Amino acid sequence: MSDDMDAGRLQGVRILVVEDAPHVRDAFSLLLKAEGAAVLATGSGCEAIEIAKEGRLDVLLTDLELPDVPGDFLIRQVLDRAGPRPRVVVVTAAGESAVRYATQAGADAVLLKPITWERLLESLGPHASHTLAA
16 A cells, blocks of 8 residues: 555554653654644653553553663553553563563553564554554
8 A cells, every 4th residue: 555545544543652651752752743643652651551541542552660660560550441442552571471461461462573664554543453463
């Protein structure tokens, strides 16, 4: 597909990005906004839990290795507090051992870094299936 045809693939999708590396968080936020998503972003798992309580999310896009809370704890807390269940997509460099923790916590997709933008977009879409990708 051409870039023109792909524009707006995430139009109206509300995504919470939780990533403690500012350059990665900023890059995800900018690229997701370019795809039409409404993006909230934080480097704090505790702040993400508070955000989840305040409004409806379609997607939680999170790293597992956060400085303030374990990623599996964050996933469980967001799923317990969010309104309608958001899709949970994990992007991590933690390796395959982390996959089990993420999926047990409720992750719908676990992507191991490095990832391609196309692979990430596929995992975020409303019709994406349960996914594990290296």
